[in-house]
Amino acid sequence: MAFYFMIPLFASIFFIFLFNFLLNLFKSKKSRDLPLPPGTLGWPYIGETFQLYSQNPNVFFASKQKRYGSIFKTHILGCPCVMISSPEAAKFVLVTKSHLFKPTFPASKERMLGKQAIFFSQGQYHAKLRKLVLRAFVPEAVKSFVSNIESIAKDSLQSLEGRLITTFQEMKTYTFNVALLSIFGEDEVKYREDLKRCYYILEKGYNSMPINIPGTLFNKSMKARKELAQILAKIISTRRETKQEYNDLLGSFMGDKEGLTDEQIADNIIGVIFAARDTTASVLTWIIKYLGENPSVLQAVTDEQEAIVKGKEKCGEEQTLSWADTKKMPITSRVIQETLRVASILSFTFREAVADVEYEGYLIPKGWKVLPLFRNIHHSPEIFPDPEKFDPSRFEVVPKPNTFMPFGNGTHSCPGNELAKLEIMVLLHHLTTKYRWSMVGTNSGIQYGPFALPQNGLPIRLIRKS
């Protein structure tokens, strides 16, 4: 008898399913009827990979944009892609519809950094990691590191006095040490050499072919990664024994009530070193080049920094920088902003459509890669007139929303931006007040490794002012 009462229930469930199925079919047919963005997919499988990598990638992006407009399709590294270069489209992908576009990286990078690192994660796990990372990098937290960063900057510059140096290499050592400070606090000095030895082997494999057999670069990197994880596990267990509270990134990870596993902590520490080091070092290298090429800007920055030194002399204050001093550097800040714009060291980022998405009457099919082209936006003459000119004064006016994104935008935007700006300002303070430098050789070329860099990492000679 009960069975007869169930019939209408089953029937209604069946009709709901049928209705949903037809609706999805209709929706997917409707979106599939939309045209793909303009552009070409090139040769089967190879696509346009050669065209992209046989020249400066920015020339490829710019010529495509000129031909097809601010949204176009292409095919690189075996993947169909849609590239977008308008502030509105970048906001759509990274902010307003970010749930439709997941972060995506080559599998080899995921294995090396660790698959539980913040970059690859989404949803609740990502939100939790982000909260923990931000806790360690908000201005309130970063403030406490000013004097330690200053010691690292002074020591670095002193060790380079009178020498012919490759700027990028030396800046990488500086930014590595600052990254360790932000992760392990004052303890970093104890672990610096071991971590450096392993990390320097690991990073050599970041862009290698993922072939894990003895002797390959990838294999050596994976071994170094394992050793790095063991060192981190030891540091974690030592901290657990002391039961002290720490205000650094490791302290934030370990203090989480729900707890992260040691593996999750290791993946994210290695990830933060990766995100923090070459990026900031590359920006510092560009700043040193632009200041060298623009004597009037260098003079203005030097005057601003010397005013801070003289202000302290007048009041009989100790000659150490404070957080408040870093707020008295508007010209230096504009130089940093303009460098971030002109150099646009991260020319673009990657996402992948998790569903068919309609944008401005075009279909972005599920599974396609989507690349917001930051550099094209930063070099648009409609947004930044005379875009190739290095002119920090343009930042006297705040840029329009979504037009200036050196640190990305939305849920995956850079949580380390305050630290990056602080360490750049501290180094520039000592560099401009105590040193002069001259560039050696020709410096007009750009190399990609993978960040845009002045040719040969900018060889310079650093001399102490008398």
Ligand code: HEM
């Ligand atoms: C000038 C230097 C830097 C630049 C230009 C930069 C730029 C960026 C950009 C554009 C993104 C977003 C990528 C995307 O949306 O796919 C990002 C993410 C990230 N950055 Fe930075 N970054 C810099 C320095 C740092 C530093 C110093 C740290 C750490 C101390 C850091 C940690 C991170 C992390 C953890 C993420 C991933 C965030 C997430 O997925 O939620 N970055 N960075």
